[in-house]
Amino acid sequence: MTAPLLDVRDLTVRFALPKPSLFAPRPHLEAVRQVSFRLDAGKAFGIVGESGSGKTTTAMAAIRLTRASGGQVLLDGEDLLQLDDEAMRGKRRDVQLIFQDPYSSLNPRARVVDIVREPMDLMEIGTPQDRLDRVRELFELVGLRPDQLNLFPHQFSGGQRQRISIARALTTNPKLLVCDEPVSALDVAIQAQILNLLADLKDRLGLSYLFISHDLGVVRHVCDHVAVMYLGKIVESGPTDALFEAPQHPYTQALLAAAPSLARRKSRGYVRPLKVSGDPPSPINPPPGCAFAERCPRAGDICRSTPPELARSGAVDIACHFPGPPEV
């Protein structure tokens, strides 16, 4: 087996919270708890989960835009968390990022040509003419016109801004592209345009994606491998087809049952087979056992006392005391 492009081991992110009183110990919030996964070159790895699951924090910590409090992030075998700041700045050309909100991710006071060129300016790549040529090339690659180079971000639609964001991310020929909910702020018709563009770029440029989304349909479409996160932990992880066709964890099953689908018709008397009630518990005081136990239809006593470990079960890795297909 070849070495993976990205190998995340036991990544942990802890945020300090304000003290409740002067002498009380400072409480911490563990947003990401011992998360491990591997991403092979040229593949897309998806992390799905609901808000508060830690999926975005995991990605941000992996590329050092959020400070990790433990673990390793090996990019081509080199631990990013051990690099000093200058060395990390140099590594930034290999890991780039696309944001969720195309309205706040572009500097409103800069022209788009400068936005896309800035990574080359910072890393002092090529002559000014080389840089401009590269920007033109990128504009064409992501489907923008060269006569739009000198416009400002607000003069573009949401979908076009996301194309600009993608062009900026590709400027330095990165190996890894982190996509943080890249289409969730867009209208459905525009979503499809951007998803197709990302799929094309992956094929043409051999890019690898770390793809964060709450939308299972999008993840299924884009990713080769998926991890489901709940309250800072991976609860199930595996090849996309296996995970979607035979989910083992009750939370994955609940997510799939909750996702709206054209196959589920009110007219045909569709009733959701698996319902979860309530909200996820607070990450400040996580329950001692399985975090999903309170909402789980299958939970037993052991689930409330002992946290399950992530272990291989068939084609997937799963953290559950009672894995298996849903009971109907």
Place this chain on the structure above:
Amino acid sequence: MSRLLEIDDLRVTFRTRYGEVTALDSVSLHVDAGETLGIVGESGCGKSITALSVMGLIPQPPGRIAGGAIRLQGEDIVGASPARLQALRGAEVAMIFQEPMTSLNPVFTIGSQIAEAIMLHQNVGADQAFKDAIALLDRVGIPSPDRRAHDYPHQLSGGMRQRVMIAMAVSCRPKVLIADEPTTALDVTVQAQIFDLLNEIQRDFGAAIVLITHDMGAISEMADRVAVMYAGRVIEEASADDVLDFPQHPYARGLIDCIPALGRPDHRLAEIPGVVPPLHLLGAGCAFAQRCAHRNDRCDREKPSLVNHGRHPVACHGAEESRL
């Protein structure tokens, strides 16, 4: 017999810096008791303006209802007095908004906010209203409602807040409930809970629901009938099954095909090229023509009207000429 809610040839215009634009153009819709009408389209298609018109909440100016009628149980509310609209809002027709945090007043407890909504329309005392509020919180599935009634909005999760909004909306048993993207800000498992709750409430109260959404998946799960809107016009209207299985308009078909499905193997998604044109640039022809793969000269010249060409009403020359 008259319909519960009937919108007839409604035309709404807005004054903008590009001059007066038509935000809604000959929109006709109706919904009956116990029925869910889904209105679907991209942002800017006019679905929220339709909802605000029914609530009498179009900001005037710059907005103006330039023609048509909105009949609630036979009574035309276009041009009704502000006092009459005030009496109808909440009591006969209520609305749930997209963002439950900004729709609740942060400085009052949720119990008192619901109680106030009740007292506004019903002749009950404060104590009784608060008791009713707790019963409503229980009804919408809030655990330990007598304790939760004393909470402030920020102490609740997004899903809980949306339940509170629903409790407030149904507090006076309105005949029509308008839900404008009620789950867009929520997680999928919570969205599923809210959808299930809305369906239960409908069964209990027999209310008509108008669900406004951009998501065909939500339409499939919730709606009995669907109106697809584009650039201020209804371009297709039929039962949910008819629209989802046999979409006639190329735009409706595009909206359905561009959703990455859960069970579908990997292939390229269908795209609708381009974006919704700004309202002030709508020409004489079909507003979708620029993005349509099946357009011809007639589409550029002449606006299609909503006519049944065999299957169900659709506003498309291509469907009429059977060249799609």
Place this chain on the structure above:
Amino acid sequence: MDSQPTQPQIAAQSPAREAWIMFRRNVPAVIGVILLVLIVGATLYGSLFYQGDAFSIVWAPHEPPGVTPEFPLGTDYLGRDIVAGLLTGGGPTLAVGLAAAAITMVIGVSFGALAGFYGGWVDNLLMRITEFFQVLPALLFAMVLVTLFSPSLFTIAMAIGVVSWPQTARLTRAEFMKIRELEYVTAARAIGARNRRIIWTVILPNAAPPLIVSATLTIGVAILFEAGLSFLGLGDPNVMSWGLMIGANREYILDAWWPVTFPGLAIFFTVFAVSLIGDGLNDAFNPKLRER
């Protein structure tokens, strides 16, 4: 591919040139420029056309305006020519206002930017210093400073700057704290930008609009402040300024309105012109307003 047919094309030009084109379209701002040019021109070159010494007693006191053709705006309580005073006093007044505003902006923006960007203990430390200056009674503190270091235009400008920067610091800090959370700042970090670059070239231009407005207001406040100090006898006695004229003649305002009113109007129009220009600059540098 998306196509957006509505956007008017803006030719590729230097940002400054484009801002100037925008600025020219803004009628109030252009009026402000004309007004300020007139005022500055009059104070710089007025003496070429109008002979007269601001300090010498040339006529009977309290000559009303329009009576004697030689002294169109009349004379003050000592019989000094008011037109000469206005022309001579304008330069120092404007200089003090500009210098004080510049000092305020430099200190205030630096403190606010660093505190707002870094947060944590840096923020704590800088904000405690800011609060210390903020709770000092401004006029009293300025008086102490001016008394300690003999009253000259420079010390007066320094004193005004030192007492007025905390407000700018707080404003800058609030803007920085808001903007540093936005994704385009994270985007700048993701492409390897250093903190210095993020502070000065990413956040500051976006924080500029309220700061520009605040700077123009500071010029006005500084001019008034200088008037206040002069009134208290702490102005530079060897330099005529509009504040000095108001201060000296205030006692007699019930007998003679003109020695106070004309310098007052001069201050009013200067502050007004500067505010119009500030608003115009703010709009000119905001790309979102360009196509309107």
